[in-house]
Amino acid sequence: MPGAGGLGRRIIPVRRDVIPARAADYIEIVANALLERGWKPSHDHLLAVMSRVRAARRRPP
DSSP: OOOGGGSSOOOOOOOTTTSGGGHHHHHHHHHHHHHHTTOOOOHHHHHHHHHHHHHHHHSOO
16 A cells, blocks of 8 residues: 555554653654654644643643
8 A cells, every 4th residue: 555645654643642742742743843853834723733742841741
């Protein structure tokens, strides 16, 4: 099965309960990697991602 956009990449969904203490780090690392590879989200979409990171950091481990 080809990856996303036929570029040989795969998206692997990970539920928050799999990595509960590191969810914010995981989201931030993935978002940064996507940005480095040319992802150009809309301003609103980027704010939504950032708000999820902040919310995950506020949750107790």
